[in-house]
Amino acid sequence: GKIIEKPCHVCRGTGTVRGRHKIQVTIPKGVDNGSRLRVSGKGEAGTRGGPSGDLYVYLFIKEHTLFTREGYDVLCEVPISFVQATLGAEVDVPTLDGKVKLTVPEGTQSGTVFRLREKGVPRLHGRGRGDQHVRVKVITPQKLNDKQKELLREFAVAGGDQVYGEEKSWFKKMKDVFGG
Template sequence: MSKRDYYEVLGVDKNASADDIKKAYRQAARKLHPDVNKAADAEDQFKEAKEAYDVLSDDQKRSTYDRHGHVDPNQGFGGGADFNGGGFGDIFDMFFGGGGRQRDPNAPQRGNDLQYSMTIEFKEAIFGKETDITIPRTEDCDTCHGNGAKPGTKPETCTTCKGSGQQEVVQNTAFGRMVNRRVCSTCSGRGQVIKDRCNTCHGSGKVKKQRKIHVKIPAGVDEGAQLRISGEGEPGTRGGPAGDLYIVLRVKAHEFFEREGDDVYCEVPLTFAQAALGDEIEIPTLTEKVKLKIPAGTQTGTYFRLKGKGVPRLRGYGQGDQHVKAVLVTPTNLTEEQKEMLLQFGGSINDTTHSNHQSIFDRLKKAFLGD
């Protein structure tokens, strides 16, 4: 396939200045670099832009191109660059800063964060608790103190990269001399090599240990809450700070209460007589039992609010409320006497005689609630 015009590739005209060409290439490099653009043809377009820039940024090559256009690569330029040797990294360094690639391999590095899932009881989430947990984590080897070398020895500076952690590979191309930087194959980017490895950690400088940590769970936490314990993650390397430990809380369901935010909900069963005649019943709350007055004629599904009997507010003062739902329970296994009274009640429900009405209610109350 014939090559596109280099000016067209970079989107500039033939009178473009060197600065315009450089600016156009920088924009193309940012847009098309394979580390940024994941399109299937991004790499090919990037190579095309790089080839165009290599020619148009060189006064002599640009002059030749302007006179003769594309020529055979063996005659001077036009596709002779080798992009399979890692050249992308150097171009990326040039236009994107390359800070990560130039980082000192021996500089202190922060340790990794850890995550731990912890299951607690419903009321432990409400009122908080203190407990100890044991977590597995990587720590510095006690034998070599984290440097990976056998006691009495120490790591040595890598002779291949001179401690930089990177190798330079020089390539002579049709465009001139190109220098590619790669992770050092001898020390794997560490900048140091260990000749006599520690027998405990086998040169890694790290070992797996079980660590006990004291945890304070604040009152009012809920399902999915995350606690951060600073400095209890993986240790840093070369004197860097440790990471953090994140504890994700899972809360068990309660057999009686359900929670919505700072409020709790529950259901209490009422007999027909209690709902119809009214009553005073004992209700469990999160901390104690309280009396709740049920007015006569209460319908099933009615809610009663117990102010301040909910969850302590995690960020703020006071507590939520408790909401009590009345649920009418239909009696089963009735005796013959109870069935007869219900039949009488059903037959007299429209009876307007107050005395007779009161008499039936009294008998119902006696039958279902006792004296």
């Protein structure tokens, strides 16, 4: 070996200097949470003039407000009205690529799931895409005017459903029980 009589004041004779560098990393489509990317030659400096090691980048995917990911498939929930569910409709559905039209058939129940093929996350190495699953949620109206209520009562009677009128007060119920 050699003894360095006047070592460098920056590296103190080791031949390496600690520092921070920005590195541009290309993240491929379709990576998932916890994926690891290797960047060759961008790690720690090699010893005794050897080549630099590799840098490993671990990826953590931020959750989306509309979409939930399951593998390469994407799930989302879309609210539809009672009328749209009953009579059928075309609704706009958000996808990773923008909005698309989804045909909701008449009589659709809340919680029904529709599949949009090839609208999910791209598969690694470019071999197609996953699907998007759309769960519809039927929103029940909360504030109805008198005309709307009457039309719904007529609808229920026409369908053979039992319709409950205005709720009787406790005193009216007691009066009915005791014949007053």
